[in-house]
Amino acid sequence: MSVRDNVAAVRKAIGRAAQAAGRDGADVKLVAVSKKIDTAKMLEAVEAGIRIFGENRIQEARSKQDTVCWPDDIVWHLIGSLQRNKSKLAVTLFDMIQSVDSLEISKYLNRHAGNAGRTLPLLIQVNLADEPSKSGFHPDAVVPAALEISRMEHLRVKGLMAIPPYCDNPEDVRPYFRQLRHIKNTLNDSGLDLSELSMGMSSDFEIAIEEGATMVRVGTAIFGQRRK
Numbered sequence: 296m297s298v299r300d301n302v303a304a305v306r307k308a309i310g311r312a313a314q315a316a317g318r319d320g321a322d323v324k325l326v327a328v329s330k331k332i333d334t335a336k337m338l339e340a341v342e343a344g345i346r347i348f349g350e351n352r353i354q355e356a357r358s359k360q361d362t363v364c365w366p367d368d369i370v371w372h373l374i375g376s377l378q379r380n381k382s383k384l385a386v387t388l389f390d391m392i393q394s395v396d397s398l399e400i401s402k403y404l405n406r407h408a409g410n411a412g413r414t415l416p417l418l419i420q421v422n423l424a425d426e427p428s429k430s431g432f433h434p435d436a437v438v439p440a441a442l443e444i445s446r447m448e449h450l451r452v453k454g455l456m457a458i459p460p461y462c463d464n465p466e467d468v469r470p471y472f473r474q475l476r477h478i479k480n481t482l483n484d485s486g487l488d489l490s491e492l493s494m495g496m497s498s499d500f501e502i503a504i505e506e507g508a509t510m511v512r513v514g515t516a517i518f519g520q521r522r523k
């Protein structure tokens with residue numbers, strides 16, 4: 296299958312899942328996860344209509360942005376953990392940071408966004424199952440953290456992101472997606488105005504859409520297996 300065919304198949308599946316949940320497929324943004332994928336394949340995705348790329352490494356994103364003349368309407372989301380010494384660069388490279396996982400990093404991002412004269416949209420990453428291998432706020436810590444970050448002048452908290460535990464049966468991931476939606480609702484009840492839920496990857500994005508995902512992050516189903 297070509298990248299073009301894969302994008303079409305993923306879009307179709309997004310539409311079907313949205314419809315089954317009584318939602319509009321147009322309300323689900325498709326983030327093409329392009330980590331470790333070469334720019335030739337990424338350009339095929341652009342030809343197929345992809346406009347949002349998700350990258351997890353600063354250097355890789357920078358070299359891809361620098362070596363190709365991308366259309367003006369392409370946007371870049373950081374979906375990987377960010378170290379504070381890269382936060383200044385991250386503010387220049389990314390339109391959105393989906394992986395804000397500590398108050399400390401949010402303070403750096405706020406300062407660098409202010410220095411750059413911009414407002415930075417972000418998602419707060421939640422470590423739903425408290426897995427040591429994953430970053431993100433503990434579910435119990437998200438509400439106070441989100442309230443604090445939302446008071447930072449140059450940041451805009453748009454919603455939540457999570458990478459739930461891997462399950463052979465995607466149905467087993469559903470409770471985690473539901474939990475993330477509940478946390479978002481709690482935050483909105485506390486006075487925030489969060490609209491985005493970034494959840495669902497190649498193996499489970501349809502279930503995530505049924506549970507309210509507004510962004511799905513899909514790599515393998517678009518580009519095929521990544522090199523190790």
Ligand SMILES: *Cc1c(COP(=O)(O)O)cnc(C)c1O
Nearest residue numbers: 328374496497512513514515516
């Ligand atoms: C790699 C990655 C994805 C995409 O995973 P696939 O299974 O290839 O679709 C999504 N989100 C994050 C945070 C990732 O690191």
